[in-house]
Amino acid sequence: MAIEQQVIQYSQLINRRIIDRSSAEEVGRLDELWLNAKSHHVVGFSSKSGGVLGLGVKKHSFSWEQIYSIGADSILVNINAEAEEPEKSSEISSPIMGHEVLTDSGNTAGELRDYIIATQTGAVVGYLYKSSGWRGAVEGTYLLSPDDISSIGSKRILVIDTAIQDPQPYTDGMNQKLNKVGELLKDDYTKTMGDLRGLMKGAQNISEQAKIKVQEVAGQAREGTISFAEQAREGTVSFAEQAREKASEVANQTRDRVAEMRGESTATPILVESEVVLEPKVVWESEGVIEYEVISEAPPQTEKSEN
Numbered sequence: 001m002a003i004e005q006q007v008i009q010y011s012q013l014i015n016r017r018i019i020d021r022s023s024a025e026e027v028g029r030l031d032e033l034w035l036n037a038k039s040h041h042v043v044g045f046s047s048k049s050g051g052v053l054g055l056g057v058k059k060h061s062f063s064w065e066q067i068y069s070i071g072a073d074s075i076l077v078n079i080n081a082e083a084e085e086p087e088k089s090s091e092i093s094s095p096i097m098g099h100e101v102l103t104d105s106g107n108t109a110g111e112l113r114d115y116i117i118a119t120q121t122g123a124v125v126g127y128l129y130k131s132s133g134w135r136g137a138v139e140g141t142y143l144l145s146p147d148d149i150s151s152i153g154s155k156r157i158l159v160i161d162t163a164i165q166d167p168q169p170y171t172d173g174m175n176q177k178l179n180k181v182g183e184l185l186k187d188d189y190t191k192t193m194g195d196l197r198g199l200m201k202g203a204q205n206i207s208e209q210a211k212i213k214v215q216e217v218a219g220q221a222r223e224g225t226i227s228f229a230e231q232a233r234e235g236t237v238s239f240a241e242q243a244r245e246k247a248s249e250v251a252n253q254t255r256d257r258v259a260e261m262r263g264e265s266t267a268t269p270i271l272v273e274s275e276v277v278l279e280p281k282v283v284w285e286s287e288g289v290i291e292y293e294v295i296s297e298a299p300p301q302t303e304k305s306e307n
Contacts, residue, residue: 005070009114017074018047027060037093037152042122044086061085064122093152100156101129109134109164112157128170142167
């Protein structure tokens with residue numbers, strides 16, 4: 001494959017002219033790329049030509065390996081007239097341009113606008129989406145690694161939260177880096193893809209470390225709060241016990257004092273009806289309060305002497 005440009009975007013390939021290298025004849029215009037969303041590979045593409053209102057349209061299909069070169073204006077392909085054209089398998093995704101980019105937590109991050117392909121292998125090295133402003137992201141185009149993609153459906157792409165929390169802006173400088181990656185893909189595809197994903201994940205890993213640190217600090221603060229609450233509760237219990245002990249001591253002293261006063265007088269006092277005696281009745285309440293019960297006694301009856 002004689003290709004100078006090592007990476008190319010989907011949008012740059014659509015509607016590009018396809019030329020049969022052996023005959024120099026135009027086959028048609030590229031109208032669809034066959035993307036295997038699970039492996040993140042473009043395995044083939046199709047073209048169409050001619051026709052009016054859908055009538056008389058000629059369609060052809062090609063595998064990615066049939067590409068000889070990709071220029072600014074045309075794609076040259078090797079066509080074997082005796083071989084059957086490849087068929088689109090069930091593993092090929094429907095066109096994904098305009099898909100909603102949705103996070104694992106159910107938040108819309110933006111809309112898919114493009115994806116980047118390594119020309120030597122057809123491997124997708126990045127997906128481009130336009131931000132919707134979620135989490136304060138400024139308007140612009142951002143890059144997603146294939147590892148950031150959880151799944152691709154008929155209307156939306158599901159991505160992991162960490163990829164959106166610290167998005168990677170896509171710039172011209174990034175495009176140059178991806179071109180260098182594409183050059184290395186010719187020699188060692190597996191290793192280079194790992195290096196590329198590591199590069200794209202660098203900023204996200206820093207964000208993850210910061211999040212873990214915040215969680216650790218929050219855990220320490222929570223443990224400190226619990227410890228303080230336990231100490232306060234123990235102090236309250238200790239104070240209540242002291243109060244109960246004090247109340248019990250006062251009650252005992254009062255009971256002893258009343259008994260002592262009764263023991264000092266041997267004569268039976270004579271009380272008028274209006275007089276009362278306070279006899280202590282100790283009630284053990286949780287607050288240690290002593291209550292007194294009022295007892296009324298009638299004056300004793302005196303016997304009349306018979307003269």
